[in-house]
Amino acid sequence: MRVRAVVGRIGFYVLISLITAFMAIPVLWLLFAPFDRTPSLSTSLPEWTWQNFTGLLANPYALTSLGNSVLLALGSMVLVTVLGALAAYALSRVRIPGRDGLLYALLLLSSIVTGTAAMVPIFLLMFELNLIDSQLGVVLVLSGGLLPAAIFILKDFMDGTPRSYEESARVFGAGPLQILRDIVLPVVRPGIATIAVWTVVNVWGNFLTPFILLRSPEKSPAAVVLYTFYTEGGQANLGLISAFSLLYSIPVVAMYVFVNRRYGFRFHGGIKR
Secondary structure, eight states: OHHHHHHHHHHHHHHHHHHHHHHHHHHHHHHHGGGBSSOOSSOOOOOBOSHHHHHHHTSTTHHHHHHHHHHHHHHHHHHHHHHHHHHHHHHHHSOOTTHHHHHHHHHHHHHHSOTTTTHHHHHHHHHHTTOTTOHHHHHHHHHHHHHHHHHHHHHHHHHTSOHHHHHHHHHTTOOHHHHIIIIIHHHTHHHHHHHHHHHHHHHHTOOHHHHHHOOOGGGOOHHHHGGGGBOTTOOBOHHHHHHHHHHHHHHHHHHHHHHHHHHTTOOOOOOOO
């Protein structure tokens, strides 16, 4: 039995090592290919050069698109977290007939009617509102698609907030918005942080909505500009794609490092006594 346990443990570590090596291959390619003079789909030590980044900087829309992605992600994050928190607090504290059914219906519809299926009516709506080729229109569409799930998640956090805190604040004359800002939001900070990061991740990699609604190349986000690094025949320019992908991943990694150092991915809420 002791020999079998040792063999099983060795086999387990070998399996974990193989899985780790397999998962590390795309990361190694992302680190090496941008600096390779002739990058390919295989992972190997690069023939060091900066020509891929030089060619990328020569593209007038490459760096601008990263700024556009940051703008869309931050705009959607603010809109989703603010409106989601207000709506979730109202639905948590106000008794409305059919409230739970409405929440489940919104969540179900937002999951079934995806952006692809609803893109034609969304495009017509944006056209009537004169928001075609407008980054505001993209933010509104992306935020509208993420709000039902955000409200559903935040409502659970709001329901878990002790109402005795709010009653004590009312005794001292606090209004509804003051209670929400000073009492409820510090307690549900884990949910707010989760929704903020979740929104940024969803918007950062979104391709379809900005691709259809934006017409000007200087307004396009990075996910759309990355699509232009293909020839008309569909052949990928691996040098530009690898260099741009490395730059494209830096903001997400920076967000991970910031959240990890700020919270350690242990989001603690609470209020001072």
